[in-house]
Amino acid sequence: MKDKILVVDDEWNMRNLIKIHLSKTFVDIDEAENGKEAIQMVDRTPYNLMILDIMLPDINGWEVCATVRKTKKIPILMLTARSDIKDRVYGLNIGADDYLIKPFAPEELVARATALIRRQKMIDKEMDTSILFFEDLSIDMDSRTVMVKDTPIELTPKEFDILYLIACQPKRVFTREIILDKIWATYEFRDLRAIDTHVKNIREKLGKSGLSYNPIKTVWGVGYKFFNTAEDKT
Incomplete structure (x- = not known):
């Protein structure tokens, strides 16, 4: 089964850029341009990873993360333009699995996405x-x-x-x-x-x-x- 990823960002250029880089490793990638759409898509589809921008036009990424965590266990990689440690700790507290600070290197994005999916599979297999x-x-x-x-x-x-x-x-x-x-x-x-x-x-x-x-x-x-x-x- 192919790994399925959901990319959530209100900027088309950013979503497209992320898809271009991820498509070299992953072929099944969906997009959402706002928080409500993302929550609806996660409810309908079993994703292996969600890449979630914090700054969204309707509800912010933190709210999306907290909502998804009430019912879903998928890894969540949050994107942020801020490097404040308080933001990272807050995100971890509500269920984020990892952070990537903008601007980021394409190689790091792919590596973190791959690592999150691989880690979850290894834990499920080895335990x-x-x-x-x-x-x-x-x-x-x-x-x-x-x-x-x-x-x-x-x-x-x-x-x-x-x-x-x-x-x-x-x-x-x-x-x-x-x-x-x-x-x-x-x-x-x-x-x-x-x-x-x-x-x-x-x-x-x-x-x-x-x-x-x-x-x-x-x-x-x-x-x-x-x-x-x-x-x-x-």
Whole structure:
């Protein structure tokens, strides 16, 4: 099956430029010129990647990203003309997988797109596809769903990958560097603080859902490990 990409940008010249560069590697590329159109297309079509500009005429890219993340797990590469770290952290918090700052080199665009798609496929292939069961918590790799008792929990792709990675090896302590190497692609924007942000989000979402314990325990000075007993409340 061919990889399918959605390019979202209100400028025809930019969409065309991106398509020209991506078409050397990918042949199935759709376009959307505004946020509402993008959301409708994602609802109808299973894409392998969405390349999303932040500045759109109707609703901005952040809103589009947050809306898509409520129901879809596809990788999202955001385009921005700003290099402010606060924007990147905000984007990560709402579900973006990577950032590319304009103007960008065509080779970097293709490399990041390829890396995001490849990473997702590798994670799906390499990780055990059985369902992991813990006290009141289940993690299903096949459907990429997390349940607390009977309640589904919406996690972003990276949040799910981090939780599943750590849960698969509950006795292992994962440093932030190891998590980056396992989940982030070579060409993705890397920030050790992003790991802490994602872990914080996972804890908050599972906590709000009624899980009585914190499944990701901080090993001070080292990193994180899985903890599956209600006795730990830290």
